[in-house]
Amino acid sequence: MLKPALEPRGGFSFENCQRNASLERVLPGLKVPHARKTGTTIAGLVFQDGVILGADTRATNDSVVADKSCEKIHFIAPKIYCCGAGVAADAEMTTRMVASKMELHALSTGREARVATVTRVLCQTLFRYRGHVGASLIVGGVDLTGPQLYSVHPHGSYSRLPFTALGSGQGEALAVLEDRFQPNMTLEAAQGLLVEAITAGILGDLGSGGNVDACVITKTGAKLLRTLSSPTEPVKRSGRYHFVPGTTAVLTQTVKPLTLELVEETVQAMERQGFITLPRLVSNSCNQASYLCLPKFWHYRRKPPHPALICS
Amino acid sequence: MNARGLGSELKDSIPVTELSASGPFESHDLLRKGFSCVKNELLPSHPLELSEKNFQLNQDKMNFSTLRNIQGLFAPLKLQMEFKAVQQVQRLPFLSSSNLSLDILRGNDETIGFEDILNDPSQSEVMGEPHLMVEYKLGLL
Numbered sequence: 035m036l037k038p039a040l041e042p043r044g045g046f047s048f049e050n051c052q053r054n055a056s057l058e059r060v061l062p063g064l065k066v067p068h069a070r071k072t073g074t075t076i077a078g079l080v081f082q083d084g085v086i087l088g089a090d091t092r093a094t095n096d097s098v099v100a101d102k103s104c105e106k107i108h109f110i111a112p113k114i115y116c117c118g119a120g121v122a123a124d125a126e127m128t129t130r131m132v133a134s135k136m137e138l139h140a141l142s143t144g145r146e147a148r149v150a151t152v153t154r155v156l157c158q159t160l161f162r163y164r165g166h167v168g169a170s171l172i173v174g175g176v177d178l179t180g181p182q183l184y185s186v187h188p189h190g191s192y193s194r195l196p197f198t199a200l201g202s203g204q205g206e207a208l209a210v211l212e213d214r215f216q217p218n219m220t221l222e223a224a225q226g227l228l229v230e231a232i233t234a235g236i237l238g239d240l241g242s243g244g245n246v247d248a249c250v251i252t253k254t255g256a257k258l259l260r261t262l263s264s265p266t267e268p269v270k271r272s273g274r275y276h277f278v279p280g281t282t283a284v285l286t287q288t289v290k291p292l293t294l295e296l297v298e299e300t301v302q303a304m305e306r307q308g309f310i311t312l313p314r315l316v317s318n319s320c321n322q323a324s325y326l327c328l329p330k331f332w333h334y335r336r337k338p339p340h341p342a343l344i345c346s
Numbered sequence: 347m348n349a350r351g352l353g354s355e356l357k358d359s360i361p362v363t364e365l366s367a368s369g370p371f372e373s374h375d376l377l378r379k380g381f382s383c384v385k386n387e388l389l390p391s392h393p394l395e396l397s398e399k400n401f402q403l404n405q406d407k408m409n410f411s412t413l414r415n416i417q418g419l420f421a422p423l424k425l426q427m428e429f430k431a432v433q434q435v436q437r438l439p440f441l442s443s444s445n446l447s448l449d450i451l452r453g454n455d456e457t458i459g460f461e462d463i464l465n466d467p468s469q470s471e472v473m474g475e476p477h478l479m480v481e482y483k484l485g486l487l
Contacts, residue, residue, distance in 0.1 A: 044461035046398060051391035134458045142456045159459075162401070166394060 069121045069168070070095045073241025075203030076106060076117035077231045078174045078183050079215060080196050081224035084252035085174035085181045088228040088262075089117045090203070090236050091244030099243065105260075107249045111136050111147040113256055114175030115249045119201035120188060121168040128169045132156055149175040149182040153192050161190030170200045176251050203235025203242040210234045221250065225262075233265045406452070425451070439479040442467045 058064060073094040078087040093101035108116050108129040114136075118125025132155055136147040153173050160167055171186045185198040197215045199207035210231040219227070225248065232246045246263040249256060390396050397404075410422040432447040449455045 043402075044463070044465045044467060046394070046460060047465050048390075048392045048395045048398075051395070055391065131458065131460070138456050138458060162397075163394060164397075 068096075069123060070100060071121050071168070071241075073239075074106060074119040074201030075199065075207050075232055075235025075239060075242040076119050076172050076201050077199040077204075077207045077211065077228060077235075078117065078172045078197065079211065079219075079224060079228060080174075080181050080183050080217075081219045081221060083181075083221065084176045084250065085183055086221075086224050086228050086248060086250050087115055087117050087172060087174045088232045088246060088248045090232055090242040091247060091261075092236075092242055093122055094241050102244050103261075104244075105247065107247055107258065109133060110152055110173070111140070111175065113177065113251055113253075114147060114149055114152055114173065115251060115256060115258075116152070116174070117172040117200075119170040124167045125169040125171065128156065128159065128167060129171070132159070146177060148177045148179070149173060149184065150179075153184045153186060156186050157190045157192050160186065160188060165189040172198060172200055174249075174251060175256075176253055181251070199231065199235070201235070201242065203239035206234040206238040207231040225250070229263050233263065236265050402452075438476070439483045440474045440476045442470070444468070 054066070058066060070093065073092065074090060076087070076089040078085060087107055089106035091101075091103045091106065092099055093104045104122070106117055106119070106125075108118060108126070110116050110129060110133045116129050116132075118129055132152060135155055136152060139151070140147050152175070156171060156173065160169065165188045168188050169186075170188055172183070173186060174183045175181070182194065183196065183198060184192050184194050185200055186192045196217065197211045199211060208231075211227065214227055214230075216223075228248060229246050232242075235242045236244070236246070243266065245261045246265065248259045248262045250259065251257075410425070413421045413425070428451055429448065432451060433445075435447070436443045446455070
């Protein structure tokens with residue numbers, strides 16, 4: 035059958051969607067694999083000299099912890115970072131794409147990237163895919179207009195805010211932030227507040243856990259603080275699992291010796307260098323013979339004998 | 347009447363024989379497409395399928411209409427002439443062209459998107475049969 039084909043394009047391919055839909059219809063017990071969501075607490079706030087972003091480090095696969103120490107603060111530009119929540123792969127790929135786009139843009143304009151540009155590009159990309167790319171992002175950075183913080187939602191909407199939190203633990207984190215946020219805080223106060231907000235999310239939400247990561251961005255640059263705080267200790271094992279020999283009583287013991295008798299012994303002279311004996315051992319129970327085919331020593335001034343000549 | 351000259355005698359879209367594992371009289375590929383159904387051919391299989399297929403076209407239309415509102419009618423007309431001129435220069439029918447000039451005109455040479463990374467046409471594993479495609483293009487078939 036001849037079908038007219040348009041010029042081949044890159045991008046997403048929807049070839050298998052019909053097949054997947056009909057498989058789901060036809061096989062009732064089939065469990066379709068789902069994308070892994072991160073189940074996160076991410077937060078950010080603007081302080082006196084810049085912006086500080088924070089995140090937890092747990093990645094979950096439904097109700098199983100898939101990664102105890104994943105990185106949720108992604109690099110976009112030297113002074114713009116982005117925390118990602120939602121579907122893990124979507125957040126990762128979207129931020130990497132936007133980072134590459136910003137680098138190309140900065141190279142072609144000759145200027146530093148702006149946070150508003152990053153937000154606009156993210157919103158346009160996410161709206162293009164109508165929410166099917168499930169990435170919720172907090173973009174924070176410092177550019178020539180000052181420190182800025184934006185929260186971007188999967189369908190492409192954004193808000194510019196002085197403090198924000200996203201992810202499954204956003205309720206706990208926002209409660210702490212709303213209670214104690216002040217405009218123009220110092221770096222120590224802002225860092226302490228952020229760590230408390232993420233810790234509230236880690237302790238109160240099942241989908242968040244691990245350590246607290248943070249990123250401090252000021253006019254001079256950005257500093258990524260990995261594992262800034264560990265609110266939970268690893269569980270100590272309560273007993274010893276090492277057993278002393280003799281803990282289990284031996285009830286009966288049976289010993290069966292395996293007898294081997296020497297059936298054949300061949301001695302073969304080999305070029306005045308040495309004798310190789312090839313004992314042939316046969317055990318009573320099995321019918322196979324085992325040969326020891328390696329020469330006893332090598333003489334390196336002559337070419338070593340070919341194994342086929344030895345075993346003839 | 348057609349100002350394109352010799353290029354106008356060449357057909358625009360090239361039919362591609364569907365790769366079918368079934369016999370010579372069957373055209374439906376059961377393994378990849380599932381059970382055949384008229385609904386499947388008419389309706390899109392994913393909500394984003396149509397919007398993604400027409401994305402570049404819609405983007406161009408939007409840009410042209412904005413340009414017309416800002417700079418007047420001549421600007422989109424001149425750009426469209428350049429687009430058409432650049433789309434004439436292609437390779438043989440079965441080889442995909444990089445469309446570099448078209449990308450430059452559209453501004454896609456300075457951005458990177460999923461269309462540059464996923465399903466790159468220059469790395470496609472299937473290719474149309476060269477003789478058939480050239481014959482169709484020249485109208486000999």
